Amino acid sequence: MKKVSEPTVGRLSLYLRVLTELGESGVGTVSSEELARRAGTTAAQVRKDLSIFGTFGKRGLGYPVDALTEELRRILGLGRRWRVALVGAGRIGRALFGYQDFRRQGFYIEAVFDRDEAKVGQEWNGLVVRSDAELEKALAEEEIDIVIVAVPAEAAQGVVDRVVRAGVRGILNFAPVKLHVPPDVALKTVNMAVELESLSYALANGLAVSRRRGRANRE
Amino acid sequence: MKKVSEPTVGRLSLYLRVLTELGESGVGTVSSEELARRAGTTAAQVRKDLSIFGTFGKRGLGYPVDALTEELRRILGLGRRWRVALVGAGRIGRALFGYQDFRRQGFYIEAVFDRDEAKVGQEWNGLVVRSDAELEKALAEEEIDIVIVAVPAEAAQGVVDRVVRAGVRGILNFAPVKLHVPPDVALKTVNMAVELESLSYALANGLAVSRRRGRANRE
DNA sequence: CGTCCCTTGTGAAACCATTCACAATCAACC
DNA sequence: GGTTGATTGTGAATGGTTTCACAAGGGACG
Numbered sequence: 001m002k003k004v005s006e007p008t009v010g011r012l013s014l015y016l017r018v019l020t021e022l023g024e025s026g027v028g029t030v031s032s033e034e035l036a037r038r039a040g041t042t043a044a045q046v047r048k049d050l051s052i053f054g055t056f057g058k059r060g061l062g063y064p065v066d067a068l069t070e071e072l073r074r075i076l077g078l079g080r081r082w083r084v085a086l087v088g089a090g091r092i093g094r095a096l097f098g099y100q101d102f103r104r105q106g107f108y109i110e111a112v113f114d115r116d117e118a119k120v121g122q123e124w125n126g127l128v129v130r131s132d133a134e135l136e137k138a139l140a141e142e143e144i145d146i147v148i149v150a151v152p153a154e155a156a157q158g159v160v161d162r163v164v165r166a167g168v169r170g171i172l173n174f175a176p177v178k179l180h181v182p183p184d185v186a187l188k189t190v191n192m193a194v195e196l197e198s199l200s201y202a203l204a205n206g207l208a209v210s211r212r213r214g215r216a217n218r219e
Numbered sequence: 220m221k222k223v224s225e226p227t228v229g230r231l232s233l234y235l236r237v238l239t240e241l242g243e244s245g246v247g248t249v250s251s252e253e254l255a256r257r258a259g260t261t262a263a264q265v266r267k268d269l270s271i272f273g274t275f276g277k278r279g280l281g282y283p284v285d286a287l288t289e290e291l292r293r294i295l296g297l298g299r300r301w302r303v304a305l306v307g308a309g310r311i312g313r314a315l316f317g318y319q320d321f322r323r324q325g326f327y328i329e330a331v332f333d334r335d336e337a338k339v340g341q342e343w344n345g346l347v348v349r350s351d352a353e354l355e356k357a358l359a360e361e362e363i364d365i366v367i368v369a370v371p372a373e374a375a376q377g378v379v380d381r382v383v384r385a386g387v388r389g390i391l392n393f394a395p396v397k398l399h400v401p402p403d404v405a406l407k408t409v410n411m412a413v414e415l416e417s418l419s420y421a422l423a424n425g426l427a428v429s430r431r432r433g434r435a436n437r438e
Numbered sequence: 439c440g441t442c443c444c445t446t447g448t449g450a451a452a453c454c455a456t457t458c459a460c461a462a463t464c465a466a467c468c
Numbered sequence: 469g470g471t472t473g474a475t476t477g478t479g480a481a482t483g484g485t486t487t488c489a490c491a492a493g494g495g496a497c498g
Binding site: 004006009010012013014016017038039040075076077078082091092094095096098099101102105106107145146169170171172176177178179180186188190191192193194195196197198199200201202203204205 | 225232257294311317318321325365415417420
């Protein structure tokens with residue numbers, strides 16, 4: 001299989017969402033054009049992305065919605081239950097815990113940690129907030145696959161180091177810092193400050209940010 | 220001035236954060252190398268990024284921390300107060316409202332909207348949740364610069380269309396869909412589902428996602 | 439004030455993702 | 469079963485970002 005770029009993987013998620021909707025409304029087949037329109041990209045891009053993993057379409061017809069949905073779920077590793085732990089029971093942590101829309105895709109929060117003793121012991125929807133001190137032990141016991149880091153910026157790298165040492169290979173970081181992990185650990189960062197400041201830049205500078213192919217500031 | 224790419228603007232935010240920290244600990248000068256290390260990129264990248272906006276460093280010495288901090292704040296448009304509105308008072312909306320770490324950079328939430336009449340009228344930290352029906356009028360009255368969209372996926376495009384028609388030029392979207400806006404509107408999307416599914420892909424496929432220059436899955 | 443060492447700024451090269459363009463293929467219909 | 473119209477899959481072209489590599493410049497110190 002060819003190399004798969006990060007942007008491609010991101011788009012697969014978007015395709016999957018669109019396909020799921022289409023499937024629910026009973027559509028049997030989509031063209032790359034329609035799929036692209038709904039996912040916010042181009043038909044050529046859709047075909048390129050999918051062709052990396054195999055040939056799923058029929059020329060002259062398009063892609064079979066249900067089969068492609070299944071295929072993408074398999075490719076993205078969504079066929080299983082992912083065990084997630086949340087480190088940091090502050091505002092962001094609580095919000096993520098409350099949201100949990102991602103349960104539908106198989107991401108289940110199985111443990112919550114905080115270093116504030118006042119929060120430890122609180123019961124969140126049947127789950128007891130655990131002490132930071134138990135982190136390593138509990139990650140192993142609960143067989144956690146993915147850790148969500150929702151601690152203050154200063155504490156984030158420390159948490160990540162411990163979590164990595166405990167064997168976790170997937171990290172989703174909400175702290176507004178660049179974190180360092182070994183090459184065999186997957187790290188994704190959601191940095192709201194960066195997003196807001198990009199908006200600020202765009203607004204302050206007359207939206208002069210260059211986008212690929214002059215598609216200006218669309219997404 | 221040359222064209223400024225999206226990734227470059229994002230990195231400026233990161234540089235700014237690092238510089239602020241350095242300034243607070245009394246450091247007077249940084250090399251591109253040190254700045255790069257702390258921001259998670261390369262020295263050459265730092266120099267290229269900064270050189271777009273001018274020459275701020277001294278050869279043989281490095282960059283003056285305080286002066287560069289000010290310069291970046293100016294470039295990013297952080298010298299003023301940005302008036303932000305939050306549309307959607309659900310879990311995510313509430314979390315963002317509670318977080319508000321970004322106040323420090325001048326982003327102030329001045330209004331909250333929801334279409335659920337049960338939420339309308341609630342007082343959030345001195346701010347009354349307003350009805351969705353007032354949206355257009357209130358955006359103009361409050362001179363809102365940036366709207367944060369925190370509504371369900373199905374409702375997001377509708378909200379965006381109204382907000383754009385009301386003259387808002389900056390949108391930060393948390394709904395898990397690709398949104399369409401005219402070229403003169405800046406849109407940034409934070410899609411947690413995509414991030415989680417990218418992690419899932421990486422974990423399920425032995426971290427085989429190609430990153431630029433084989434830097435594998437670091438960030 | 440000359441030499442040395444360090445670090446910037448930047449043109450050129452390398453690299454990678456996206457877009458183009460078209461041959462190959464399939465269903466449908468007569 | 470041939471013809472038509474549509475759409476995929478993909479090699480080549482394009483365009484943009486990152487990295488390289490080095491000349492230019494500046495401070496420090498003798």
